[in-house]
Amino acid sequence: MKRYCFGIDVGGTTIKCGLFQTDGKLLEKWEVKTRTENSGEKILPDIADTVEKKLQEKEISKEEVIGIGVGVPGPVNSQGDVIQAVNLFWGYKKVSEELEALTGIPAMAGNDANVAALGEAWKGAAAGEDNVVMVTLGTGVGGGIIVNGRILSGTHGAGGEIGHMNVNHEETESCNCGNQGCLEQMASATGIVRMAKKILCSCEDESMLRQKEITAKTVFDAYKQGDQLAQRVVEIFGEYLGGALACIACVTDPSVIVVGGGVSKAGKILTDCVEKYFKKYAFSSCKNTPIVLAKLENDAGIYGAAKMVL
Template sequence: MSDKIIGVDIGGTSIKLALFDSSGIVSKKWSIPTNCKDKGVHIPYEIVDSIERKFDETGTSLDELSGIGIGVPGPVDESQVKRAVNLGWDNFPLKQIVEQKLRVPVALLNDANAAALGEFWQGSAEQLKDIVFITVGTGVGGGIIVNGQIVNGHHSSGGEIGHIPVKSAEKRVCGCGNLNCLECYGSASGMVKTMNQLAGTTLVSDTKELFELVKIGNPFARETLNVTIDYLARALSGILNTLDPEELVIGGGVSEAGSLFIDPLKNALEQYVFPQIRDGLQVRRASLGNDAGVYGAAYQIIEILKMIPV
């Protein structure tokens, strides 16, 4: 019986894979390096080879594989990766290549959307329908789920929370080419830049060092945290007031600071969120960590397979 599912999460340095059954139980997790040579042309074939080897190692027939979900760091549509700068892909036929090699359905989704679906599916004790997921790390990413469905958008760019424009006295150029996107100020790299500007010298090189200074009451670190939280809270409140979700989930490397980051963000949200929403909104730290992407990729293909006539 074909009830095995593979979830794949393609990152800039490594590709995480996990083998699931159709109920969402993981039996194997592993990873391979991301080979970006020759504009990433080898990646789909190395994913296929890795899956074939894993099935061979475990004595499992590939006939038991029913589908594969793949999260990609960039916009995707139903048939191809529109763009993945770090991998060298433009209109890349990832789905077609993997489907032809393994002869099973493949679902593509953006990696932040995959992480959002993973948290939606397995991250909470209760099954919700509407969540907003934000990752605060090197950049700011996100995923929006409405009535159990990821919002990918007409241009394959739904959930690009990090590119909400913010108002600032200075000008920072975003990686997308626009000026003063949220991630210029609300990301880990944005926080480090703000901190060192306030201090007038290079005091920190990452947010781990910054939060250590927050703990001991360093005024520049505390001001940096206050400024960053305010940017994030204003932008997120716009989304929350528009969508009225059940839950806001916060992931990414900066969320690892725990209550030092989450608590002030909750407090700031209370200033800006519409009262009717504020009183019932759940805010939590993401619980799946680096596994969220493979869970979400697996969930996506499981849901798609349910719609295919037997």
């Protein structure tokens, strides 16, 4: 008898869903809208509903399904309880327990970035590796740490919150988390823009960035064209991120570091710059750890969620 599982990746706008065979084959993927009104009360019932409909459509019985894995944007403890998911308007929520009650199928929940890291370790850029660090560079900086093939979630579900490592003790502006000097302030798309604007205001050097809307993409595009001011920004970014990853490597000793998220679309120039500073700061045993670009893109979450229940 074939066995199946579901991988669910809950985002602030859409819920990505995947039906998998237990050998890892993705049979179908689809999306439903994330309904966040009324403190997100419809999110888990909507997941239960779409799972039920897919089982009926595919004529799969619940006995053939080993579980439902769910990635959620917020800290999740080892029991599958969400401490808080701001983008979903959730406070404390027993996600695994509630979804299992709604579906009659075993359920597991994890932080979305940790789950994406598990996906990349299973079927993506780090396929076959048991010790992986993943950093996702988007509006913020997320992260996931896989040790011995398992997500490192920690006591409070905050394991892998790479974006909130303190990397600049002199920073006076506050991060969204309330602290100052977080990696997210330096290495996210928002952080790159912030740094570029600061440097532009502090000097009169010529730069093509002065004639453009400043985004992380325009900074890297200008860097590729030899713009010296853009090069300064990218070097600062690379030093902060490379140094932070070197610190993480001292603790976890990964076999590979995966970089994903929208900013990673800059490609090899990004990983080259980060790797330069990683090698500068890393402990000798870790210096040659490869830094690679993520492969699964938007599907990493559903793959990782499925892998959780396997």
